[in-house]
Amino acid sequence: MNVKTENQRNSLDIAKWVIVVALLVAAVVGNNIYGDMSVVLRAASVVILVALAGFAAATTEKGKTFLGFAKESRTEVRKVVWPSRKEATQTTLIVLAVTVLVALLLWGLDGILVRVVGLATGVTI
Template sequence: MESQTEVSTAPRYDSLLLAAAVALLVGALGSFYYFSGEVNALVRTLGLLAATAVALALAYKTELGRSVWGYIIGARTELRKVVWPSRQETLQATLMIAVVVLITALLLWGLDSLLLWGVKLLTGQG
């Protein structure tokens, strides 16, 4: 019985934490602009950053926050596995794409001109 109570209250607790995080962010953003004429921009920016950090910490306490953080860590790990092309490989690929696009454009222009000539011939305008 106890485990059912814990399972049923966890989503409500998570929802409250996420709502608090969103409310904190909205309030911080609102105060950033509300106090624009009265408080120094550096102080307002530091306050906004601090509120963002607290909101992220609150969001991390939820199951959704932990799963999002796990996704970010996994994406970072996969990004490190990527073998990026060298400058020369990138330049060669770019030039090949440009050549293929140019050849395709010339072929389409030639086909269009041929079809235009055929239509003019059939309609008696050519």
């Protein structure tokens, strides 16, 4: 690709990002200015403006890269073997049991150390 074509594409991307920001700012400012209007109308206009901003962002180089990444991520998530409900419950119970066991162990160790330090320094609690 020659430099002139690349510069044109870069300037188009910058213009598209300016449009994206302008649409998002218009959604926020318009929602605040027209606070006395119906909530349904304001919500619909915000959704439309955000959708337009998303479409404009998707047509940029970075937007296309992001969409490709999202599609690949979705494909990878479909390949994951998710645990069954029984496995998830058992694992959760094991984690809870180990957490309680370690908490009790640390509590006991803390009590012993407090007594040892108290005997060594002569300070009691």
